[in-house]
Amino acid sequence: MSTSVHSESADHPRTHPTLGEVRARIQADLALPASRRRDMASAVSSLAKAIGQPAEMIAADPKTLRPQVAHLTPAMAGHKPGRWRNILSATGSALEYAGVVAVPGRLNLAPSAAWRAVLGMLEAGAHRHFNLWRFARWATHNGIEPDMVDDGVIVRYRLDLTERSLVTEPDRAARDAARYWNMAAEAHEAWPQQRLEVPDNRDVYSLPWERYPESLQRDVEAWCAWLGADDPFLERDFTSLKPGSIRTRRKQVQLLLGALVQQGVPPEDLPDLAAVTAPSMAQLGLRYIWERVGKRATPHTFQMAGVVLMIARHWVKRPRSDLDVLQGMVKKLRPSGQGMSERTKTRLRAVADNPDRLAALLALPDLLIREARQVGPPSEILAQQVQTAVVLLVLLYTPIRHGNLRGLRLGTHLVSRDGGRIAISIPGAETKNGKPYAGILPATVSRTIDLYIKAYRPCLATGSGDWLFPGATAQGMKSDDGLRSQIRKAIEIRCGVTLTPHCFRALAGWMVLKDNPDAHGLVQRLLGHSNLATTMAYYTGLEQSRAVESYGELLDRHRVDGGAKPRQPKRRKIAS
Incomplete structure (x- = not known):
C-alpha cells in the first residue's frame, strides 16, 4: 500500500501571514484561555526581537523562519536555555494555531493506541527514539497507523518537516525516523516488518567506481599505490603519502570524474588518468567544481587543480605545453588569502x-x-x-x-x-x-x-x-x-x-x-x-590586529593627563 504525497501546487501556493498578524489573531481570540494567549503572543514577540526585526516584517513561513532561527542560541537571544526552548515551543503552537505549521516542536496529541503499542517495545530512556515518537505523533495527526507506514509516508513526513515545521534539520529528522524504524523492526519481531528506504541527504555528484571502465580503476589504484610507496628512488618531488592522504587523493579524483560526468562526458570515455588530465578535459571538470562553489577560488578548487597537475606531471608525464596550461589553471584557482580562513x-x-x-x-x-x-x-x-x-x-x-x-x-x-x-x-x-x-x-x-x-x-x-x-x-x-x-x-x-x-x-x-x-x-x-x-x-591577520592594539596601549601610556600641553600659537597684532 502506498500513501500519496500532497503539497500546495504551483497554481495555488500557500500564502503566509506575518508574525505580527499571527500575534494579533491570537490576542483577539477570546476563546483561547488568557494565559495561553499571553504565552503565545509573548513568544512571538520574543522570537521577533531575537531575529532583530519587527514582527510585522517577518513572514510566518517555516521555510523562511528556519534559517533565521537556526543560528540563534539561547545566549545569542539573551535567554536561559529553558526559556528559549519555551519560546520556540510556544511560537510553534502559535504557528500551528495559524495553520502554517503541521509538525510543531511539541504536538499536543498523544500517539494512537496502535502506535503506543509498538513504541512500548522500545527500551526506556533511549534519547535516540525521540524521532520515532515525533513521527508517531505526526502520523496519528494524519490518520496513519503503523501498518500503513511505507516509503511514501516518509516522503510526505519529510515534506511536512521541510515546508511546515520549525524543526532545525528536517532532512536529518526524516532520515533518523526511517533509520530507527528499521532498527526497531530488526530488533523486535512484533514491530511492523516493512523496511523503509533511508533518505540519502548527501549533496554528492560523484559516481561509484564500478560505473567507470576497469582500465581507469586499475590506473587509479596503481597511482595510489605509487603515492604510498616508500621508495627513495622514485621520480617524484615529495615523500610517500600516508593512508589517510591517499584516501583523500582518491576521493578528489572521484569528485573530478563526477564533475566530468555532470558536464556530459560518458564514463566510458574516461579510460585512464591520461584522458582525465588532458587540459581541455581538466578545464571542463574544474569549471563545474568552480561554478558549484559560487564561481570563487576556494581552497577546495585550488586543491582539486593541484591534484590534476600532480597526476599530469608525475604519473601521466604530459608534455611541457600541457603542464603550462594546467599550471595556469592552478594559479587562477589559488585563493587570494593565505593562512586562516575568514x-x-x-x-x-x-x-x-x-x-x-x-x-x-x-x-x-x-x-x-x-x-x-x-x-x-x-x-x-x-x-x-x-x-x-x-x-x-x-x-x-x-x-x-x-x-x-x-x-x-x-x-x-x-x-x-x-x-x-x-x-x-x-x-x-x-x-x-x-x-x-x-x-x-x-x-x-x-x-x-x-x-x-x-x-x-x-x-x-x-x-x-x-x-x-x-x-x-x-x-x-x-x-x-x-x-x-x-x-x-x-x-x-x-x-x-x-x-x-x-x-x-x-x-x-x-x-x-x-x-x-x-x-x-x-x-x-x-x-x-x-x-x-x-x-x-x-x-x-590576527597579529596585525594585536599589533594595532599594542600600539594603542603604548600611546595611552605616553599620554599623561595634566602633563605638558601643546603650545598655543601667538596671536599677531593687526596694525591699525
Missing part, C-alpha cells in the same frame, strides 16, 4: 574579542560535569554530557586535529603516568604531517577523564572496543558528524558562539600569542606545524 577568523574573534564568552567557554567543561553529577547516577544521556566535557578539555589542553581526536584509544594513545596524570601520545604515522604528537595533561583534567572512563563511558560503549569516544556500533569510534555536532551544539547553546573542533587549534595559537606576541615557536610546537612559516602565515 570563517575561522570570524568564529575565533567572536570568542577572542568577548571576554565573557571566552570565560564561559573555558568554564563549560566543569559546568557540564557538575550538572551531570548533581542530576543523579550515570545514564546514557548524562554520559553524553560528560563526554562532551571531556572532548572540550582534550581540545583545550591538547588542540589536536579532529581525526586524531576521534581516534583516541585507551592504552594506545592515552596512558596513565605516575601521580595519576594522563599522557596523550599520537605516532607520526597517524598525524596529518607525519610528526608525532605528545603531551601530558594536568592532574585536574586527568582526574576528570578518569571519572568519565570509569563511571560514564560504560553507558556509551556498546562493545569491547577501546575508543575513548565510542560510537553507536560495537567496537566503533564516534562518527565524524556526531562528534562535530556534539561539540558545536553544546558551545552554541551555552556560550552563544559557533566553534568547530578546528577552531580550538586557532584559539590555542591566539591565546599563546596574545600572552607573548613573539612565541611563534611555541605555537608551532603546540599545534604540530611542520615549519615556522606555516604558523606565521596562519596568524598573520
Whole structure:
C-alpha cells in the first residue's frame, strides 16, 4: 500500500501571514484561555526581537523562519536555555494555531493506541527514539497507523518537516525516523516488518567506481599505490603519502570524474588518468567544481587543480605545453588569502574579542560535569554530557586535529603516568604531517577523564572496543558528524558562539600569542606545524590586529593627563 504525497501546487501556493498578524489573531481570540494567549503572543514577540526585526516584517513561513532561527542560541537571544526552548515551543503552537505549521516542536496529541503499542517495545530512556515518537505523533495527526507506514509516508513526513515545521534539520529528522524504524523492526519481531528506504541527504555528484571502465580503476589504484610507496628512488618531488592522504587523493579524483560526468562526458570515455588530465578535459571538470562553489577560488578548487597537475606531471608525464596550461589553471584557482580562513577568523574573534564568552567557554567543561553529577547516577544521556566535557578539555589542553581526536584509544594513545596524570601520545604515522604528537595533561583534567572512563563511558560503549569516544556500533569510534555536532551544539547553546573542533587549534595559537606576541615557536610546537612559516602565515591577520592594539596601549601610556600641553600659537597684532 502506498500513501500519496500532497503539497500546495504551483497554481495555488500557500500564502503566509506575518508574525505580527499571527500575534494579533491570537490576542483577539477570546476563546483561547488568557494565559495561553499571553504565552503565545509573548513568544512571538520574543522570537521577533531575537531575529532583530519587527514582527510585522517577518513572514510566518517555516521555510523562511528556519534559517533565521537556526543560528540563534539561547545566549545569542539573551535567554536561559529553558526559556528559549519555551519560546520556540510556544511560537510553534502559535504557528500551528495559524495553520502554517503541521509538525510543531511539541504536538499536543498523544500517539494512537496502535502506535503506543509498538513504541512500548522500545527500551526506556533511549534519547535516540525521540524521532520515532515525533513521527508517531505526526502520523496519528494524519490518520496513519503503523501498518500503513511505507516509503511514501516518509516522503510526505519529510515534506511536512521541510515546508511546515520549525524543526532545525528536517532532512536529518526524516532520515533518523526511517533509520530507527528499521532498527526497531530488526530488533523486535512484533514491530511492523516493512523496511523503509533511508533518505540519502548527501549533496554528492560523484559516481561509484564500478560505473567507470576497469582500465581507469586499475590506473587509479596503481597511482595510489605509487603515492604510498616508500621508495627513495622514485621520480617524484615529495615523500610517500600516508593512508589517510591517499584516501583523500582518491576521493578528489572521484569528485573530478563526477564533475566530468555532470558536464556530459560518458564514463566510458574516461579510460585512464591520461584522458582525465588532458587540459581541455581538466578545464571542463574544474569549471563545474568552480561554478558549484559560487564561481570563487576556494581552497577546495585550488586543491582539486593541484591534484590534476600532480597526476599530469608525475604519473601521466604530459608534455611541457600541457603542464603550462594546467599550471595556469592552478594559479587562477589559488585563493587570494593565505593562512586562516575568514570563517575561522570570524568564529575565533567572536570568542577572542568577548571576554565573557571566552570565560564561559573555558568554564563549560566543569559546568557540564557538575550538572551531570548533581542530576543523579550515570545514564546514557548524562554520559553524553560528560563526554562532551571531556572532548572540550582534550581540545583545550591538547588542540589536536579532529581525526586524531576521534581516534583516541585507551592504552594506545592515552596512558596513565605516575601521580595519576594522563599522557596523550599520537605516532607520526597517524598525524596529518607525519610528526608525532605528545603531551601530558594536568592532574585536574586527568582526574576528570578518569571519572568519565570509569563511571560514564560504560553507558556509551556498546562493545569491547577501546575508543575513548565510542560510537553507536560495537567496537566503533564516534562518527565524524556526531562528534562535530556534539561539540558545536553544546558551545552554541551555552556560550552563544559557533566553534568547530578546528577552531580550538586557532584559539590555542591566539591565546599563546596574545600572552607573548613573539612565541611563534611555541605555537608551532603546540599545534604540530611542520615549519615556522606555516604558523606565521596562519596568524598573520590576527597579529596585525594585536599589533594595532599594542600600539594603542603604548600611546595611552605616553599620554599623561595634566602633563605638558601643546603650545598655543601667538596671536599677531593687526596694525591699525
